[in-house]
Amino acid sequence: MDSQGELRPGDVFAGHRIEGVAGRGGMGVVYRATAQDLDRVVALKLVAPALTTDPSFRERFIRETKVAASLDHPNVIPVFAAGEEAGRLYFSMRYVEGDDLRTLIRREIRLAPERAAAIVAQVGSALDAAHASGIVHRDVKPANVLMTGRDHAYLTDFGLTKRLHSAAADTRPGGWVGTLGYVAPEQIRGERVDARADIYALGCILFHALTGATPYARESDEATLWAHLNDPPPPIGPRAPGVPEDFEAVIARALAKDPADRFGSAGDLGRAALAAAGRARAVSSERVVAVGAAAPGGRDDPETMASPGDGSSSPSTPDAAEGAPAAPANTPLPPTRLALRGLGAVRRRGPGRRTASRPKRGVVVAAAAGVLLLGAGVAALTFTADRVNDPGRRAGGPAEVVAGRLAATVGVGPRPNALVIAGGRLWVASQGETRLRLIDIKTNKPVPSAPKVGVGAAALDAGFGSVWIAKGTTQTLLEYGVKRARRIGAPITLPPGTAVSVATGAGGVWVGSRSGREAFEPQTVARIDPRAATIAGSALIQPDGVQDIAVGDGAVWVVGRERAIVTRIDVSTNDEERLVVGGDPQRITLGQGAVWVSNNDGSVSRINLKSLNIKRIPVGREPRGIAVGRGAVWVANSLDGTATRIDPKTGKVVGEPVEVGGNPSAVAVRGGAAWISLLADNAVARVNFTP
Incomplete structure (x- = not known):
């Protein structure tokens, strides 16, 4: 030496x-x-x-x-x-004989789309392995991707960068400073960093490989940081003509300012890039593989966040306003719209015609009142981010918010599976029972009259002055008057299958059916004319299956049983648009400007009715029924025995989950009360809340 x-x-x-x-x-x-x-x-x-x-x-x-x-x-x-x-x-x-990806791009100027996608897919797979072990890289960049002569990619420096970076947050000789071309907005702001920061960096690498330049290259370091925080993802076309257009949506999603709007995993980003390049089919479901400190909303590593102002590391906790548990690992999770080809939504125009639409880019406004600490011509990623109007940051902390309180539990008979509120009464169905149960929602007491419907009542809904009951055992639809709770007319025969859901609106009563005893029977959605009491038109075949349906905003919304898909069917044109939601979706409802879907992976997907952008909201374990009313969304967490309340305006969980009883399932909301069926307790629970 x-x-x-x-x-x-x-x-x-x-x-x-x-x-x-x-x-x-x-x-x-x-x-x-x-x-x-x-x-x-x-x-x-x-x-x-x-x-x-x-x-x-x-x-x-x-x-x-x-x-x-x-x-x-x-x-x-x-x-x-x-x-x-x-x-x-x-x-x-x-020791790898060859160049790193940075050198390769410098030499080639731009990589062919197929080659760029193949490299990014390899790096994405490597990141998935790290994230599944709770490791966040934090410095994903071309210089850390080593290439062999046969384009085999190796990602290096795992697990080392965070400790080295935090130990050298200043700009002393030999110290580390941020790699500005690939740094995620939350990393710049000094917030908690998880696997999604690596996904953002991988998106920057894809853009760099396709165009020969980083997405937010500016004349100064300050301007580059500002661009990462505020500027929308730049288009690829003007910089690299000939690159398939589907890459635009891939980049737009990977570089989303909000981590929740990015791909669920780095591997999903890699697969989307391959699909955009025409080298693979686009996946119809996504997954979250990150665990521990790498997981979104997971346990914070004591050195994940930088203390404002001094560049040192300190413990941090998740934002208390989220009020939700960590996301389960290894579950499908797409936070935004996903295409089944590229990343736009796939639409079917009537019978047989398909067009792909590109998602609209949202306008990103960042209140970056931070101080960029600059030294030696480079920007250190340690500066104060002003958290405006954040009550949790004020002296004394936030006031306790109560989601609701259990007010009553009413016995209704074995395993109540469906609820609806109509005529001041809660209508309760149990598939194994021959009669419905009615409860006065003012007194919480059972009503003596109990309509006899026969066994097999799978679903209930109210509309057009009646309560509609879908029965899978006889494949019929029954109509009962709201006031007297008596049947109106003869049972309506439904298309072959097993009815599982019913929804009213858009001029009809809609019934979703799965395949019946014969496996070849299609899964359908049929519209019934409530006046004529007959099926109107042909049943709509659903290739993704039928788990649940809802009606609103000029469309029927169908939760897929075979795939993690929600299909929007325009009631005027029958045009279809398929949206990827969370893993194993269960129930669906509309209200407060959004479609709400409970997912078995422990989340609720919020679909904005205007943009169709999707936000994932962690709730309890295996959520089932979901309903909207009086400025609140309520979802039943079947394995936790709780109900979670969501603020529809902010998309955040309100307070702590309310303990309601054994195996909560269906949900109905009216006024300031949420009613939840309890399968294990043979009862329904009433939760009172303040809107």
Whole structure:
């Protein structure tokens, strides 16, 4: 080792014989070396001495390098050893003959779309492996993607960048500063960073590979940071003519300012890029693989966030206003609209015609009242973000918000599965019972009259002055008068199948049916004319299956049973638009300017009726029934025995879930009360709330 602390060819360090310098950077020097124990060539990186003065940092470095070494994936650069020798921290990894992606792009100017997509897909797969182990990379960039001569990509420096970055938040010699071309907005603001920051960076890499430039390159570092925070994703076409148009939607989603609007996983981004390039079919469902500190809304790592102003790291907690548990791992999750080809929504124009539409870009307004700390011509990513009008940040903390209070529990008979409120009474159906149960919603007492409908009542809805009952056992629709609770007319025969849902509106009563005893029977949605009491037109075949339906905003909304899809069917034209929601969707309702879908993955998908953008809201375990009323959305969490309230204006959970009883299922809301059926308790619960 020479006087400058650098190793020379022939030196032996920690069992490695030095062959020469392979590269240099702010983190230290990389040597080409031979590991003497196995006689193999490796890349040996020595961390810059200026970064290792903190004893706790040294311990964390060794511990987390071992975590990174545990990643076993074909696109993750293997870490062979790590430790401390002669006062220097080091780690060794596979030596890759070839260039990094940065060098490749510089040489090629732009990569062919198919090639760029293939590389990004490999990196996305590597990130999925890291996120599934709770590791966030935080410095995904072309220089950290090593390429072999056959375009095999390796992502390197896993688990190391956060500790090195936080130890060198200033701009002293040898210190680390942010890679401005690929940094996510939340990282700039000093907020909690999870897997979605890596997804943003991967989107920047895709843009760079396709166009030859980073998406927000500006004349100054300050302007680049401002662009990341405020400017919409730039179009690809003007910079790279000939790139398939479907890449525009991929980039727009990957670079969304709100992390919740990005892809659910880096692997999903990679697959979408391959689909845009025509190398693969677009996936119809997505997934979240991140766990622990890498998961959206998961447990914060003590050093994930930078303390405002000083660049040091400190513990943090999720925003208390969210009021929701962490998202489950390995579950489908698409936060925004997804195309089944590219990333726009797929529409079917009447019979057989299909067109693809591009999603509208939302206008992003960022109140960046932060202070950018600049030094040595580069921007350190440690500055104060002013949190305006955030009551949780005020002295004394926020006032406790109560979602609602359990007011009554009323026995109704075995396993109540469907509810509707009409004529001042709660109508309760149980598939195994021959009669409905009625409850006065003012007194919470059962009403003596109990309409006899026969077994098999699968679903209820009220409209056109009547209560409509869909029966799967007889495949019929029954109409009962609201006032006297007596049947009107003869049962209406439905198309073949098993009725599972009924909804009123848009000039008709709509019934969704699954395949019946014969597997070849289609899953359909049929419209019944309430005046003529007959089926109007042909039943609409649903290739994604039928789980539940709702009607509103000039459309029928169908929750798919076979795929995580909600299909919007225009009632005037029969045009269809398919939207990807959360994993295993269950129930659907409309209200407050949105469509609300409960997903078995522990979330609710909010579909904006104007933009059709989708937001995912974590709730309890295996949510089922969902209803809107009096300025609130209520969802039943079947495994938790609770009901969660959501503010429809903010899309955030209100207060803590309300404990209601065993296996809550259906939900109905009227006035300031939410009624929830309890399958395990053979009862219904009433929760009072203040709008």
